[in-house]
Amino acid sequence: MAIKLSLDALDIKILKILQNNSQHTIKDIAEQVNLSLSPTHDRIKRLEMDGFIKEYVGILNRKKLNLGLMVHCQVTLEKQNRSNFSEFEQSIKEFPEVISCHLVSGNFDYYLNVISEDVESYNRFYQEKLAVLPSVAHISSLFVMDEIKTTTSLPL
Amino acid sequence: MAIKLSLDALDIKILKILQNNSQHTIKDIAEQVNLSLSPTHDRIKRLEMDGFIKEYVGILNRKKLNLGLMVHCQVTLEKQNRSNFSEFEQSIKEFPEVISCHLVSGNFDYYLNVISEDVESYNRFYQEKLAVLPSVAHISSLFVMDEIKTTTSLPL
DNA sequence: AAAAGCCAACGAATTAAATTCGCTGGCCAT
DNA sequence: ATGGCCAGCGAATTTAATTCGTTGGCTTTT
Incomplete structure (x- = not known):
């Protein structure tokens, strides 16, 4: 199965379907894209193999799981040397509380998203x-007061 | 099927498995939690029905899909009245480019995550x-220079 | 322009997984 | 102590995924 360089309209349609709900049956998807089962199956497998689909996950309800607090952290590192950065990044990757970490342009270095049970637990x-x-x-913590929108769906 | 108020250790174990990879077969999961097929199946269905699992999704590779730019936006609204807020939130929900939007404490009101192809597209x-x-x-845009960590897995 | 080779789609057959259901044993409450 | 309830179980069934050999259209080559 060779890597396909460009995706056609059907591939995009399949990706849109799967990024919104990965539990659709192949039969379902086949109907939506107007193909029969086997080419639909082949396309999905190819999209997985080629890395367009990274993984399939279940999205949990954090509030029902007693993880009611989300905090944004703006982190500034000592600027002296670059090795600080990879050391910091390594630690962050190992903290399950941190669900995202981005190196950003601007007045600070990293932007983190942290999930906790409550303020004490966060502290x-x-x-x-x-x-x-x-x-x-330096670290600034911004508390999330309302989660207006959260999606894993990319704008295709 | 009645709503279960508290989750036991096996439920948590199942959630941990599914939030990392929703493609495991029930047989797989049953082995990992030391149960047979049917009670494992029942538990998963119960976790879905009770809303502990919100949805199952495919996670796409944005870089391979020509969506190489992520931007953080710090948005401040005119403070005059509250109706501004729901009007703003409604619009945000309809923009596919915005993958997350949080109302936060601090010097500004909303923190957005925006996905684009490139700087022109973002502009x-x-x-x-x-x-x-x-x-x-007012809006400040911070460009993401490196995505250190991104996960949908909650710290259970 | 005709022939050859290639690729994507197809349907049927097979394999694997999910789902259903009636049964059992342990535990709690009466 | 006993009755009822709940969770787990295994077998049977249904549904879905996967495999594979075939076909038709398109492109490339001569």
């Missing part, structure tokens, strides 16, 4: 795990 | 869709 994470990282110079 | 979104919303007073 524990902050004091014991984040603030103690050797390269961290 | 078009900014000029034509975001900046023109009537209630918007």
Whole structure:
């Protein structure tokens, strides 16, 4: 199965379907894209193999799971040397509380999204795990008061 | 099937598995939690019905799909009245480019995550869709230079 | 322009997984 | 102690995924 360089309209349609609900049967999808089962199946497998689809996951309801607090952290590192950065990034990757971390342009270095049960639990994470990282110079925490929109669907 | 109020250790184990990879077969999961097929199946269905699992989705590779740019937007609204807020939120929900939007504490009101092909495409979104919303007073854009970590898995 | 080769789609057959259902044993409450 | 309830179980059934050999159209080559 060779890597296909460009996706056609049907591939995009399939990706749109799967990124919104990966539980559709191939039969369902086949009907929606007007193909029969086997080419639809082949296309999906190819999209997976070629890495257009990274993974399939279940999205959990954090509020029902007692994870009611989301905090944004703006982190500034000591600027002296670059090795600080990879050391920091390595630690972040290992913290399950951090669900996203981006290196950004602007007045600070990293933007994190942190999930916690409540303020105390967040404070524990902050004091014991984040603030103690050797390269961290400054952290601002912004508390999420309302989650207006959250999606994993890309604009295709 | 009645709603179960508290989850036991096996339920949590199942959720952990499914939030990382929803393509495991029930047989797989049953083995990992040391149950047979049917109670495992029942538990999964119950977790879905009770809303602990919100949905199953495919996660796409945005870079391979020519969506190489992510931007964080800090948005401040005119503070005069509250109706601005729901008007703004309604518009945001309809923009596919915005993959997340949070009302936050701090110096501004909303924090957005926006996905675009490139800087020009982002600028078009900014000029034509975001900046023109009537209630918007100020927007700062921070460009994501590196995506260190992105996960949909909650810390269970 | 004709022939050859290639690719995507197809349908039927097979394999694998999900789902259903009636049964059993342990536990809690009366 | 006993009755009822709940969770787990295994077998049977249904549904879906996967495989594979075939076909037809398109492009490339001579």
